[in-house]
Amino acid sequence: THLSQTPNREFAVSTATLSPSNQPTPHVRICGFRGFFPTPNLSPPAVEALQQSGVGLNPDVFESDMLSFTTDARMEKVRDLDGADGAVEGVFWVKEVMSQWR
Structure with a gap:
C-alpha cells in the first residue's frame, strides 16, 4: 500500500458522538500508526516488556489490512x-503520492 511508502506515521481519526444535550458532536484526533495487525511496529521497550511478561509477540503467520495504533x-x-456507535473514519495524507488513504 501507499502507507508502506511514506515516512509519515500519523493519521486522523474522526468520530461523531452525542453531547450531554443529545447533539451530534464531531471529534478528530491525530494518532500514531503502528502498522497492521497482527504485527504492529512496537518500540524496543514495548517488545521487551511483552517478552518479559511471557505474553510474547503475535506470530508472523497472518496478514491483514486492520490498522494498529496505541493510546492511553x-x-x-x-x-x-x-x-461513536461505529461512526469512525481514519484518513492518512500520503504526500509522496498526493493522495488520501481512508
Whole structure:
C-alpha cells in the first residue's frame, strides 16, 4: 500500500458522538500508526516488556489490512471511539503520492 511508502506515521481519526444535550458532536484526533495487525511496529521497550511478561509477540503467520495504533486508556479518544456507535473514519495524507488513504 501507499502507507508502506511514506515516512509519515500519523493519521486522523474522526468520530461523531452525542453531547450531554443529545447533539451530534464531531471529534478528530491525530494518532500514531503502528502498522497492521497482527504485527504492529512496537518500540524496543514495548517488545521487551511483552517478552518479559511471557505474553510474547503475535506470530508472523497472518496478514491483514486492520490498522494498529496505541493510546492511553485515559485519553478522550478512547471514550470517543467507544461512544461513536461505529461512526469512525481514519484518513492518512500520503504526500509522496498526493493522495488520501481512508
